Amino acid sequence: MKEVSLGVRNFLKSQPRMVLRPSKSSALTLEGLYEFAAVDEHGNETFGSYNLRIEIPENFPREMPTVFEVGQKIPRKPENHVNLDGSLCLGSPLRLKLLTDSDKTLLGFASNCIFPFLYAHSLGRFLFGELSHGLAGLIEDYKDMLDVQTERQVVQFFTLASLRRRIANKRKCPCGCDRRLGVCEFRHKINSFRSIAPRSWFATHKAYIERQI
Ligand SMILES: [Zn+2]
Numbered sequence: 001m002k003e004v005s006l007g008v009r010n011f012l013k014s015q016p017r018m019v020l021r022p023s024k025s026s027a028l029t030l031e032g033l034y035e036f037a038a039v040d041e042h043g044n045e046t047f048g049s050y051n052l053r054i055e056i057p058e059n060f061p062r063e064m065p066t067v068f069e070v071g072q073k074i075p076r077k078p079e080n081h082v083n084l085d086g087s088l089c090l091g092s093p094l095r096l097k098l099l100t101d102s103d104k105t106l107l108g109f110a111s112n113c114i115f116p117f118l119y120a121h122s123l124g125r126f127l128f129g130e131l132s133h134g135l136a137g138l139i140e141d142y143k144d145m146l147d148v149q150t151e152r153q154v155v156q157f158f159t160l161a162s163l164r165r166r167i168a169n170k171r172k173c174p175c176g177c178d179r180r181l182g183v184c185e186f187r188h189k190i191n192s193f194r195s196i197a198p199r200s201w202f203a204t205h206k207a208y209i210e211r212q213i
Helices: 008-014 093-099 106-122 134-146 150-160 186-194 200-213
Strands: 017-023 028-039 045-056 066-069
Touching: 008 017, 008 106, 017 045, 017 150, 028 106, 045 106, 093 106, 093 134, 093 200, 134 150, 134 200, 150 186, 150 200
Parallel strands: none
Antiparallel strands: 017 028, 028 045, 045 066
């Protein structure tokens, strides 16, 4: 795996208390103390440090890393958006894609996905507020991102995003307008997501959602 292109070295430079660990479960595993300092709009400084294990899949950045909080600093409760195995719910896969679109390196993932979660936790807040955990949270996040009301519409979105544009445009629009996608404004929403992930990614993720529901 090309560590340099993934930005692992730059990430480790920015996080000197984290190290590479041998691992069987992922292509690359980083462990250690993740530290940050942040200043809010009132000039208040916050320092945070969390013991993390970051498992980076072989196909990163197509698939995102899984981040575990291993210092037991965050109680493993669904309302904290932490799974029982300690993995953090950093956001839905499509949201993580969106957040890392401008910087697809590990450093980009850390600053746009890991840091906001931990910063919010260190302030006693939760990044996702009242958003549910697990599958319900995933679907809620997509309804919110796509501005649709039903799970069915979410699945239709992923189906259309997995198809070629001209084929998708001939299909019925998921917004409820009763027209073809190609003549509805909703196509712009779908097209805006096409640039952040390939069609095959939408197909894989759609299959994942359908297995869950
Ligand atoms: Zn429509």
